[in-house]
Amino acid sequence: MPKVIRINMTDLSVRIDEAPEAWAGLGGRALTSTVVAAEVPPTCHPLGPNNKLVFAPGLLSGTAAGNAGRMSAGAKSPLTGTIKESNAGGTCGRMLGRLDIKAIIIEGQPAATDTWYQIRISSEGAVIEPEAETVGMNNFAVLDSVARRYGEDKGVITIGSAGENLMLISNISTRDPEGKLRSFGRGGLGAVMGSKRVKFITIDQEGTRPVPLVDSAAFKAANMVFTKALKDHPVSGQGLPTYGTAVLVNILHEIGGLPTRNFTSGQCEHHDMISGEHMYDTIVARGGEPTHGCSLGCVIQCSQVYNDKDGKYLTSGFEYETIWAYGADCLIDNLDLIAECDNVMDDLGVDSIETPVMFGVAMEAGILKFGDGAEVLRMLREEIGKATPLGRILGAGTAMVGKTYGVARVPVVKGQAIPAYDPRSVKGIGVTYATTTQGADHTAGYAVATNVLNVGGKVDPLSNEGQVELSRNLQIATAAIDSTGLCLFIAFPALDIAECLPATVDMLNARFGTKLTMDDVVGLGKTVLKLEHEFNLAAGIGPEQDRLPEFFELEAIAPHNVKWDMEQKELETFWNF
Amino acid sequence: MLITVKLFATFLENRFKEARREYPPGTTVADVATELEIDHDLIGMIFIHGRAAELDRVLDEGEVLALFPLLGGG
């Protein structure tokens, strides 16, 4: 029977239950959000004893399904005050799948604030022990310490100094197959883990067997169809593995949707210096790896290893959003500097979207100059890394820096930074930013695909027409995909190749012996969105916060000279389903 | 007439990043692609001055045409 591990940090006890029957069809985001909605009082303080931090592998985690290496973390977010789900690659999802652990729920809070703890999970159960060695350490040093003490082969979930210092930009990191880091990036979940005084969790899959399949022949057959779709589609089969996500820089620049200089233009003059094409050439010239996976079993491999000019490792998992935010929004025209920032952010454990968007506002506030990458690096290491008073203000995120310095142009929704697509020139993604339960988040309903990339049809990015419906359909589908452990990039083939999504449903059925249909899976997506929405309403975050910041309505953006002009009433129709 | 053509990603291989080129009046996007030996089926996105266009669109003097293969990210 699948297990649920409850770690009570108030009395330092562990309880292992059989997973309730009602959770049988839930995994990943569906499960983290179900637990948070059922067990966390919506009005609680996110850093207090009543919040819970939930980890859940997806329904297909641990199987041989292609791209099924993602796992979810959920809680009430200290950054947004909303419910939060954030997912990441790495090795833990797969291990939890094999251990038949459906969820790890960390609850309560130690009364004493002078002790940190580590949690070790294995087939024997879980132990909580005081932890001293890694306290104050950043993530790479934590990984080294854990590998030395407990072995190289353990899954690791950890926070860096930013999480220990309860910063709202902090994330939770996890070890990837090569011993580097992947992140549950958004929403300040590192601070929630820090508030429970848990420094790291290790996962040991010793003694586990392959995940049992009710019908392994059917599973294999469906997985072949699925994997073929991933390889056949030009985006997942060719574009992503070659150029990574950074290929979007030139596309968004071209269509005028690349937010530049704290969202004051849609185009960036030095776009060529930070483009995916330039990154690819640089990686190849320096002996890095353009094609790389964040988790085992990834077929698409959008990640990469980026070396410095001497051929030494600089960073991996170098994403469009990070490159855009430092490169265009903060005007840093040097990809090596941006890569170094990426690595330092991984080490400190801070969100690679929230942090650079915050720097864009800090630059507008005059705390540092636009384009000053060296000063960004210094502030990351010396201010945020050392939690100085300025570091704490910066570490509180985009909205807080804007408030502290009196900046009116602050790109956030529900307190969370708006990512790399300007909502004035890509209106579908604006609907997603405004309406998602998560605070501004492009992954919640990636309307860029249909507005710009011509995947899943075409909807004119500059017109309001059809955008609410598009975003709604994508948000529902995304909530379902986030529950399977599949990486969201499977959506590219899924939107265009008819066999792709049915194959994932076939895999679920073959795994569990169920008779789910596509409608059931869509139904799951709707249920997840609705329960997240209800949590937010009960937390006091209502329709008046389902909107974009005012400056998007006041300031037209070049080159198309467009403003955000969707009626609030129209946006509110999003929830009609 | 002069048209600025910009190419991206795999279309760059053995071609150019950006060039101003002379075309006869009435030239369509498809004609430009054919002249550059770009397989029409591989074209994922066509933008003229940053707005989406189709293959049969007739170009005007001075326009900026960008051609991308099908790409994605997020």
Ligand code: SF4
């Ligand atoms: S496609 Fe990218 S994000 Fe998705 S599983 Fe593979 S490497 Fe990770």
